[in-house]
Amino acid sequence: MDPLPDPAPRTTRIPLIPTIIVALAVLVMIGLGIWQIDRRVEKAAALNLAASNPGKPPVAFPAMPPVGPDLLFRPSSLHCLRVVGWQVEAGRAADGSTGYRHIAQCATGAEGPGALVAVGVTQRPDAKPDWTGGQIAGWISEEPDHRALISRIGGKATPLRPMLIARTAPTGMKASAPPSAADVPNNHLAYAVQWFFFAAIAIVIYILALRRRNAPKAP
Known part of the structure; x- marks a missing residue:
């Protein structure tokens, strides 16, 4: 009896369209990671500039975001016509103690965006300034950052509104800690690592999917 011929070697089939889609997605994620690394350098330079701003002459309070590095931490003042609301955030007082920072939402005119003022710090969140x-x-500082992480790492986050950190506090409150560049995180390297990680995961998942697709079927 003649021996059976060897079966033809199984070829790996790679679908064209899904491969192109995955490749483009990976390239986009790598590009976003590189962009975040560039942003890290820019952010470091901006923070170095802002670190020297508290000792500079006062400037007009900015009405609209974003707050540029030339204005961040500069001395300023504003006139609050009336307080239309309050928000409470965790904060630190000028004496180093922690507590609750009370931020006034001020009307500054008949129209316009108004202004935010970090009036002072108390030990109770329900205190009435x-x-x-x-x-x-x-x-000059910026409002607390509650933007979604995905919007920040993707570079599509809404700019933070300017906020005035009051130099002195009303009776019964402690003055807020002066702004410092050390308190502003530079997370762009972490964002870059996340994008590179997403790209690597996408590649691994697609390779596993191809292996499963091309695996020999059980008889």
């Missing part, structure tokens, strides 16, 4: 508005001086 004894402040209804008026002229107030301090340093």
